[in-house]
Amino acid sequence: MNIISVSYLFAVQVLVHFWGVAGTSAVSSGSALRALQQPIHTHIEAPDYIPCPYPSDIDPCECTVNEDYSMDMDCSHIQSEEELRHIFSQKFPFYKFQKLIIKNNEHLRVLGGGVLGNASFAEININNCSLNEIEVNALEHSQATLESLRLNDNKLWSSPSFDFTLFPRLSYLSVQRNSFTVFPELISYSLRTLFLDGNDFEHIPSEATKGLPSLEIISLQHCSITELSSESFSTNILLSAVNLGFNNLTHLPSGAIQLSGPNGQLGLQNNKISHIAKDSFSGVTLVMDITDNYLEELDEAVWRPLLEDGVFLTLEGNPFICGCDIAWLIVNRTLLGRVGDKPTCHGGEAFFDLDPSIYEALCS
Known part of the structure; x- marks a missing residue:
């Protein structure tokens, strides 16, 4: 043996x-x-902060873990860019994060190159800070992962200087209420949604968004815009929603807005529009909001085709004279139903209360 x-x-x-x-x-x-x-099983519990970095290494940032094990990093309480850079220079167990949050912070003014170390993010939200500059390489490790970038209520005077084409998954950009005075020249083949509300552009140049071929939604409310160039959005073949509410527009020239995507929606509420030219817009298929403007008449050539196509039109808050220019609408209860029950004449009479027989007798 x-x-x-x-x-x-x-x-x-x-x-x-x-x-x-x-x-x-x-x-x-x-x-x-x-x-x-039989194997011997010894169970050793992992630290409860995993997969996040060790808490003391990232203080005052806080890392939380979601149900799918993705991580969010909140660095709202940092005191300087240097502190942020130091935190992200630490060795982390994992560098792939879902979200970066920095909000209500008066100390962060510049997001410098490499400040986030090797960390990558799918969403970056830096809102209500003193941020006035984002350097070229600030988000370099998020080029392959970044899908959403929100930079609202900061002090940026121009769009981030990095090349947006290097972010092939970026589909959502919001830079609302900053200090832009010129419409940014953006180039991105993936961007679908763009919010630039609250920046004082005054003027939207022709083909302003030609560098954004995938753009579907753009919002430009509260931008002090006084005029639109002809064919401002003519190159965006997927564009389905434009919101130009709360500006200083007085008229729409021919060919100003051309929508091509499904569910076309156009917002022109709270401007000073007194005239809309025939063929000034096209592709509106769902809703058009022109409340609180200076319209006195409803040109049948402009509005009838829209209503016959089933578009819902909101008109309240305009000083309509309610003469024969609206006879085509008042005598057709089907079309009248597509403007809702709120439009009124300058004197306060609701459209629905107007007697169609008056218009049949006096406008035929």
């Missing part, structure tokens, strides 16, 4: 003796051998 066989036999004998295997309580040598061969 070789040495290994002797060792196994001895081990079996020890087990038999230990468990008192005699008579009915005996365990066969085969059972004992199987007991020897």
Whole structure:
């Protein structure tokens, strides 16, 4: 018998003796051998901060873990860019984050190159800070992952200087209420939604968004816009929603807004529009909001095709004279139903309360 066989036999004998295997309580040598061969499981619990970095390494930032094990990093309480850079220079167990949040922070003024170390993010939200500059390489490790970038209520005077084409997954950009005075020249092949509300552009140049071929939604509310160039959005073949509410527009020139995507929606509410030219917009298929403007008449050539196509038109808050220019609408209850029950004449009479027979008698 070789040495290994002797060792196994001895081990079996020890087990038999230990468990008192005699008579009915005996365990066969085969059972004992199987007991020897069972793996020993030792469970060591992972630290409760994993997969996040160790809390003291990132203080005052805070890392939270979502149900799918993705991580969010909130660095709203940093005191300087240098502190932020130091935190992200630490060694982390994992560098792939879902979200970066910095909000209500008066200390962060510049987001410098490499400040986020090796960390990558799918969403970056830096809102209501003193941020006035984002350097070229600030988000370099998020180029392959970044999908959403929100930079609202900061002090940026121009769009981030990095090349947006290097972010092939970026589909959402919001830079609302900053200090832009010129419409940014953006180039991105993936961007679908753009919010630039609250920046004082005054003027939207022709083909302003030609560098954004995938653009579907753009919002330019509260931008002090006084005029639109002809064909401002003519190059965006997927564009389905434009909101130009709360500006200083007085008219729409021919070819100003051309929508091509499904569910076309156009917002012109709270401007100073008194005239809309025929063919000034196209592609509106769902809703058009022109409340609170200076319209006195409803040109049948402009509005009838829209309503006949099933578009819902909101008109309240305009000083309509309610003469024969609206006869085509008042006598057609189907079309009238597509402007809602709120439009009124300058004197306060609701459109729905006007007597169609008056218009049939005086406007035929």
